[in-house]
Amino acid sequence: MRKYKISNLLGIGVLLMTLAFAVSSCLDLDEDPAKSRLAPGSYSNQAELELGVTGLYVQLEAMARMTTFMVSGWGGDDITTHKVSNKADFREYDQRSVSALNARSATNWASIYSVVRAANNVIANAKDLKLSDQNAQNRLMGETYFMRALVYMHLTRIHGRIPLQLQPEPIVDLPLASQEEVYKQIESDLKQAEAMLPLIYPNVSAGAPRPNQGSAKAILARLYLDWAGYPAKDQSKYALAAAKAKEVIDNQKSYGFSLVTDLESLWTIANRFNSESIFTIVYNQPLGVGNRKYGMLGHPSDLKGWQETFGEIRFFEDFPAGPRKAATYRLDYDWENFTDQTNPVFKKIVGPKGDIPLTSFDTDRNDYYMRLAEVNLIFAEASGRSGNVTPAAWEALNQIRRRAAGKPFATPDPSVDLTSGDIAELAFTERKWEFAGEYLRWNDLVRMERVKEALSQRNPRTSKNKAGELLKVSNPIIGSLEKDNYFAPIPQNEVNLNPNLGN
Template identity: 40%
Template sequence: MKYFAIISLLSALTFSSCNKTLQEDPNGQLTGAGAVNSIPGLQAAVLGAYQPLKNGYTSGFASSAIVAVLMGSEDLTTHPASNKQELREMDQFAVNATNSRINVIWLGCYKAIQNANNVIANYTKVSGDPAVINPLAGEAYFIRAFSYYWLVRLWGNIPLITTADYSADVYNVKKSTPQDVYKLIESDLQQAEKMLSNTKAAPGRANAGAAKALLADVYLTEGGWPIKDASKYALAAAKAKEVIDNKGAYGFDLVPDLAQLWSGTPASIGTPEEVFAFQFCASCGNGNSVYGKSSMPSDEGGWDDYFTEINFYNNFPAGKRKDVTFYTSFKTSAGVINWQNGITKHPYYNKFRINTPTPGYLTSSTNMSTPIIRYAHVLLIFAEAQARAGAPSTDAYAAINKVRARAGLPDLANLSATDFANEVVQERSWEFAGEYTRWFDLQRLELVESANANKDASDLPPLRPISKASYWLPIPYGDAQLNPGIK
């Protein structure tokens, strides 16, 4: 049987400018009907569809690239000098199309889409038990929707590719509008929630609850910029409520103790709070470098890739959540120093430290999972969307107050719909500090400009005026050169 690794247009063009192409591991790239003509083949193809999203420094979300592309938010910044130019470009709204960090996310998403397209095109040809086949196809729909959701929010107008088959036409593909991309995302997730099982096939894989949670987040985003369809808020609230009402069936819940959630130990991996998370195995050659050296201060031998801005830290409510979220005393050869006396003079994230096998152990490849959607997201999606669709209900108050209670904050009560929604957005900024959420909230609510005004003098200022054009990244240079139609 002849298997073809047909690369989608964007993946092919990106690889064309990289000398590592010939050395790339082909796992997860087999496409065509021959690769999925049996249930074992379908299972392998689905597992392969996840892989480009977590291929270390090559593609996906396993390196500081996931942080770099979101640095326009005030919860993230980087070293003002050193070798962090590509990260500073993001933080200062001066991103070059040759920036390799944007390429990592772009490539990972399009390769996952290519692999998911292959499963979607061929699963109906596989003979066997539909109870086995359909959930696998549901995962492919989820992966494609997830990948396009990241792409459309980061790049806006993007190529919309729904086939894994190669033809010369891919070199002339045009960009689709966000409206068209969101239509596919909605359709894919609606299909996924019907086909997926309630239980996950394994940690790090999607189930029906994950599809519903992602769809709720999509609807919430569509209520804001650039779609601005306020009717989506009611849909977001309803879909999130489905997850909340059935959390037991899906295996979701809040972890009672935030210290466990961000312990940097195996106890924080695979908790019920992980609605959807990327799982890693460093000893298997597939580690996660978002944790460890990437997030640690150079005072302790770390890389200073990312930490928090000063005003964000100062405005963060005191209490247990702040203590768990941030790392502010550094252990140096000269003794313990506070962050004000550190090299960068910034607090760091305790969330992304790695504390195994010994506390403070320095590593650049870890087993830590990267949670993309937590159950806390579902609660706060519901609360915000319900308020924006009308007046905040008793259930909406209960949802946000569960998150606040765990953080040690008092309950909210008796707020207008507008004030309540604003409180939820603020709560999201604290609860998901550094967690790939704040930038997208600022973007959909058109708050990027205000969030980047009046920065502390020690933080990196924007190098040019921020406009709506600043909300999206440039198409990676290699792809745009080979197909000018996507510039």
């Protein structure tokens, strides 16, 4: 039996009741039941469809607020967890020794399929619905397809082949789909979303807390980049990734997107809604749904932290000095002499000085599921790997490089700009630094088959404590770095229920 803390249930319950009240206030309570002849469970009006779609966001927020949602991120060479304490499930990913009994994997799997089932229900219940406001119906259905694609893509990045549940009632003995089938289903859903979503979702804050057409295009570009790499290795998808990313870049104003000038501002509470986010997962601490991935979870016990997420030492040492490094890490900390765990602290996790109180477990920090910076770098990398390098691709790369150097990103600067070389590899390396601590690095290593190369070079070279002793890796690798260990095993409890998942 899965156990939940009472406080979690109450918080989610408060949010559900609040959202339900807001939507139900629009219902026509005098509607004649005789006029509604749809099958039981089918939607008969816009308010019911809206309530169904709202439920998807409630489930996504409840799932994504915990670091469990990002569990595979600890596999990257940028992130590590605590060397003891109660982080064993994260350490398994960190040390590349993930068990089928990993509790975080099991929770994540169940939560994601809960969102899938809810999305399937919305699609089925809206099958015969004909609203007078066709635009509203389109955007609500577009959100539903977007959400199903999002969570399926998130799960396949962790486990590889997964079962594709596409009906309201789950098929209990469903086999694993091939990787190609998984990608094609995600592509189909995202194309549906792209066709149905508006340029900008009406009446929402910056950063697409409700996805728009540009959000769907951007996630499609990310999908195609994955599809071109391991394990599918369909290199024809590089051209599609570049084309879709360019559509977003060329039309970013129409979608309300733009790079922010100050990189560090992205990690502040005050700027949690901003134009760089392609899709934002929103949290609200007063309603009981605070984000539990930030604040004290990134501090050691020396600073009253919950010691969950730290920076890898070697990655920190290799990180180029400059404004971007200062925006990524708390350089004001004497982390080499922490008594608990000697690892760098991510500013992206704990916030700039004075932004998040040291004692904050729940915060109002939003999640940027994808940033426009990633779209720029997908365009640059995929252009190079597809053999179609243009000045626009160099400009996309250089905008990220300029900002990293503390320069105006839209102004050419010969001291920073690149116009020759292997743009694909330059963009891949730029991703390494730009997204450090954002749980993206592991997937990049997998798709380019560079896990062994990266994780075999983690020993600190220069970081020493006051005694002059060279620091050690907190969580040494104990599992295989070969391709057969890239994807986490499907949770054993799921295999017990459906032995087909073990094939």
